[in-house]
Amino acid sequence: KAGVTQTPRYLIKTRGQQVTLSCSPISGHRSVSWYQQTPGQGLQFLFEYFSETQRNKGNFPGRFSGRQFSNSRSEMNVSTLELGDSALYLCASSLISGNNEQFFGPGTRLTVL
Amino acid sequence: AQSVTQPDIHITVSEGASLELRCNYSYGATPYLFWYVQSPGQGLQLLLKYFSGDTLVQGIKGFEAEFKRSQSSFNLRKPSVHWSDAAEYFCAVGPAVDSGGGADGLTFGKGTHLIIQP
Numbered sequence: 314k315a316g317v318t319q320t321p322r323y324l325i326k327t328r329g330q331q332v333t334l335s336c337s338p339i340s341g342h343r344s345v346s347w348y349q350q351t352p353g354q355g356l357q358f359l360f361e362y363f364s365e366t367q368r369n370k371g372n373f374p375g376r377f378s379g380r381q382f383s384n385s386r387s388e389m390n391v392s393t394l395e396l397g398d399s400a401l402y403l404c405a406s407s408l409i410s411g412n413n414e415q416f417f418g419p420g421t422r423l424t425v426l
Numbered sequence: 427a428q429s430v431t432q433p434d435i436h437i438t439v440s441e442g443a444s445l446e447l448r449c450n451y452s453y454g455a456t457p458y459l460f461w462y463v464q465s466p467g468q469g470l471q472l473l474l475k476y477f478s479g480d481t482l483v484q485g486i487k488g489f490e491a492e493f494k495r496s497q498s499s500f501n502l503r504k505p506s507v508h509w510s511d512a513a514e515y516f517c518a519v520g521p522a523v524d525s526g527g528g529a530d531g532l533t534f535g536k537g538t539h540l541i542i543q544p
Contacts, residue, residue, distance in 0.1 A: 355534055417462070
């Protein structure tokens with residue numbers, strides 16, 4: 314069974330731009346969560362989607378948003394990029410919401426210049 | 427609010443020696459507990475998990491962890507480390523059941539960087 318895939322793997326943007334990251338969960342998994350990983354803050358929960366609905370959101374500004382499609386694939390969007398948004402963005406999938414055995418993708422490394 | 431503390435930022439162990447990585451958590455209800463490993467430039471790989479039952483859980487790559495409710499700890503152990511175990515290790519806690527109000531996601535510790543000496 315294929316694992317969680319994330320595209321693109323690397324991305325360079327400039328301040329003020331917006332970016333969209335994509336995540337395809339493991340086949341049959343309906344929950345997708347997003348995390349931001351930085352050296353200073355570590356791993357922080359962004360949001361979770363289940364059945365195309367956002368279930369919960371971490372403590373991030375409204376510039377961070379996401380969505381989930383009917384095939385469970387998910388995208389996250391960051392608008393008006395700031396230097397501090399440079400991070401590794403990790404997507405994780407699980408069978409159902411609340412079942413917190415999450416399987417992580419390789420991440421998208423975003424660099425904001 | 428839940429939190430996870432990994433007191434050791436770096437640990438250096440000789441190859442073949444035993445390993446114990448510490449993890450303490452704070453959680454208002456029965457937690458699910460996890461250990462993940464991350465190699466440079468990679469995502470997180472699940473080593474093991476504790477949901478309920480036997481407090482000593484076995485994972486992949488020869489790792490085990492023991493849940494001690496009285497100490498709010500979930501320490502990771504391995505009897506003999508290999509050079510390939512060098513990586514970043516993360517302890518995480520999550521809600522035990524779907525609260526119905528939405529999943530809160532996993533709360534991670536800051537990680538322990540494991541260095542293996544030849």
